[in-house]
Amino acid sequence: MDVPALNSIKPASLKANWYTTGKCIMIALSSFAYGYAGAIIATTLTQPSFVAAMGLDKASNEASLVGAINGLYYAGGVFGAFTGGWLSNQWGRKISAIVGNIILLISAAVMTGGVNVAMFVTFRFCSGVGSFVILATIPVWIAELSPPQIRGIMVDIHTVSMMTGYAAASYVGLGFYFVGGKNGWRGPMGLSAAWPCIALCASYWVPESPRYLVSRGRNTEALNVLLRTHADPQNDPTNEHARHELHLIEHQIELDALSTSKQRSYKTILKQASLRRRVWMTILLEFALMSSGVLVILNNGAIIWGGLGFETSQILNFQAGFQLCGLVFNLTAMIFVDRVKRTWLISFGLLACALIMMVEMLLQRSYLGTTNKPGLSAAASMIFIFQMTFSLFLDGASYFYIAEIWPSHLRPQGFAIGMATLCITNMVWLLAAPTAIEHISWKYYLFFVTIPAIAAAAVFFQYPDTLHKPLEEIAALFGDMERVVGHREDPNGDGIETEVDESKGQVAMIEQVE
Secondary structure, three states: OOOOOHHHOOHHHOOOOHHHHHHHHHHOHHHHHHHHHHHHHHHHOOOHHHHHHOOOOOOOOHHHHHHHHHHHHHHHHHHHHHHHHHHHHHHOHHHHHHHHHHHHHHHHHHHHOOOOHHHHHHHHHHHHHHHHHHHOOHHHHHHHHOOHHHHHHHHHHHHHHHHHHHHHHHHHHHHHHOOOOOOOOHHHHHHOOHHHHHHHHHHHHOOOOHHHHHHOOOHHHHHHHHHHHOOEOOOEOOOHHHHHHHHHHHHHHHHHHHOHHHOOOHHHHHHOHHHHHHHHHHHHHHHHHHOOOHHHHHHOHHHHHHHOOOOHHHHHHHHHHHHHHHHHHHHHHOOOOOOOOHHHHHHHHHHHHHHHHHHHHHHHHHHOOOOOHHHHHHHHHHHHHHHHHHHHHOOOHHHHHHHHHOOHHHHHHHHHHHHHHHHHHHHHHHHHHHHHHHHOHHHHHHHHHHHHHHHHHHHHHHOOOOOOOOHHHHHHHHOOHHHOOOEEEOOOOOEEEEEEEOOOOEEEEEEEEO
16 A cells, blocks of 8 residues: 655644534534533532432431432443443444443433432432443544544543533523422433433434444445545645555554454453553543542532532532533633643643642631631632633543553553543542541542642653654554554654564564655
8 A cells, every 4th residue: 555654744734624523523412411411410419309309308328328329420430431441342432322322311311200319329320331331432432533633622522512511410400490399300300311312313423433443344434434534625635644544543453463462351451561551551640630629529519619608509600600610611721732742731730730729628727617708719719720720731631641542452441441440539539528528628638639749740750742643653652662553753854654564463664755
């Protein structure tokens, strides 16, 4: 195959086209469904009608029940993450997203009609399964469709859609608070069944991942997808970039089939040092991000804002504003995420969030339980500043960085490890949060200060930068040169094209490209 050098196309010149953007938005409708389903619980727990319907106002173990409602969602998410990884590999990214939306739809319908807390908690667990099948699938799917030069922006569409779902849930919950009645909470919960329906309808018109298609021998379909998603008539009129990327994908998958890492199992991952490094990097990053306290604030907003002395209607307004803030600054992040080194972006975000949480902790230590309005207002303001910082530097980056560092044949498994870590970490923090906030108050924030600060240093010094690199070439950053197929630079700055030497199962240099 005569494939032009990718270096002949200026990376910065390649732009997103309307087809790619539109399809990524359609795929990200599932992210909206996930975001709404995840966030609606925050306003639901604040609704007096829900508290009365579930008997929480009469329960002696109310804090434990609230912790279970939040925590078991993420317990289900652990199963959902690994299920999503398996489905993505076996049946494709599209089927995986469809299955996740169906589970989410059924769970939402049953929770809407729930008559007791046991029923609600059970299907909140199922909702977690469906949600994290989606979350383990969508960022990977978008990353594999997108040109490397704009991959961060495209994956940020997932994050923006997710945050739009969060914001919608908050404002719908706020609106229904004023409706009143015994069943006021069921309306917002019922809407969480509508969004998966819309995502399921949209799935008919979205393309499958070209990497999955090539892995199943459907190379012509993969090329057709790449020609449309990578089309840029102004800067790449002959579609060199798309054809070159297909060349990389075909030969990478051929190489994977010849190598010992061809088996897509977690046991295989643990056998290879470079893959084990990816595991620890993935786990540490997700653990640090979720140990920033972002979802503790989101899911326990009623407790946190209530502790700061605000009334129910004010709490709902704050929660809605918190999510709107996240949406606005996730949109803002799309301006620069593909202009800044990934490691700089993430390490700065972690350190900044840790410092903001330290200020929040000190403010709560001084003013919690008092009537000092300036102090309490400052504590409330720091929560918004935290959300702004997390959204700018960490929310989107956490998804596209993990998707980037894993090789194609193990990307769904690697991403599943990340999402499972997210779930387990949040399950621990959220199960403990109501009781911890009640008994140790501001001291609980010590965890959200120290862990991200330590992780920031680890990311800055130990994590490789993946900015603008084709997915098939990132293995070189982990020392897997024998597993890399593609166009790379030699010490003199000339391009070197490589291909598979089938007799050895290695990558052989075959041509110096002038």
